[in-house]
Amino acid sequence: MKIKEVEIRTIELPLVRPFRTSFGTQLDRELLVMKITTHEGAQGWAECVAMSEPLYSPEYTAGCQDVMERFLLPAIFEFGDIRPEEVAGVLKPFLSHQMSKATIETAILDAQLKLDGISFGSYLGANKTEVDCGVSVGIAKSIDALVEEVSQYISEGYRRIKLKIEPGWDLEPVSVIRGLWPDIPLQVDANQAYSRNDIDLLKQLDPFNLLLIEQPLDEHDVLGHALLSAAVETPICLDESITSFEAARDALALKATTVINIKPGRVGGYLESVRIHDLCVEHDIAVWCGGMLETGIGRAANVALAALPGFTLPGDTSASSRYYKRDITNPFVMEDGRLRVPTGPGIGVDIDHDFLDEITSARKIITAS
Ligand code: OSB
């Protein structure tokens, strides 16, 4: 395939409710949406999951746009006729920037699969037609507010609850939610808010029968996670630390993680995600698909990935209504706690072009120089 033109939009979508984590409070989602057009007449779409500030990961929207325009896209244009499987190799000389690279690879993959008439799920190796949904619940204003929010999600049918925690908002919310719903699959996510000095505190989560504790320590503290993992009963699951296949392999070898959260953006794309999935299946390690408050574009691809056989835990693949009043694609609607895997070619969703235009704050076209 030969890329003719790349369009990068910045969009802003208000969240249905503020989302507070240990690294900040988000009221809306700013992100980049990419559309590539090929000389064969195909279009491919992808969203870049980086956030507007480098608080979850080192990447951020304006930085992603810059690295894509300045380095990544020129390398793709220069390479010429390209297959999706060649993208990672072409971009490899440029260090890190996984989310930016994932965006380009995903858009090219979408265009290729649309030309070939193959869905994302079939291409990646999905063996399910629908996936179990979990929901990520932000740090609330009060315990009462948390209980109300969790009740709503449970009545909507979510199959797993994930509570965001931080020092001062951990044992109490967990014990209250566990007390009210003794059987609901429950897990917590600290987004790096603890340190090795908190091992005794985190051990106090053991009685609550949590599925896992997600990324309690600094993203670079892999040894700390191994020490913690040996000291507590609850499985430890890395998120931020897993930036590649190699990082996953090493963290597993060090027993720093016993469950893995795969986020395609964080690891550089869906092809790398499948490699990590295969590694985990080989090692009998449970995986689940993380989320980055995606729009329908990113969600479609995530749901396809989550339909692979090794994804045995519900993911942060929630319905569109969990995030946005109106999505930029046909909405993902949950039925019986599950989302259906799109079956159309490529990511298999339709873009709402009018709405997309409405929420676009910047738009740039990049062509071969
Ligand atoms: O740590 O998993 C995380 C959202 C943004 C950035 C990081 C994380 C999250 C979530 C929400 O937990 C996942 C989702 O529902 O998209």
Ligand code: MG
């Ligand atoms: Mg996380």
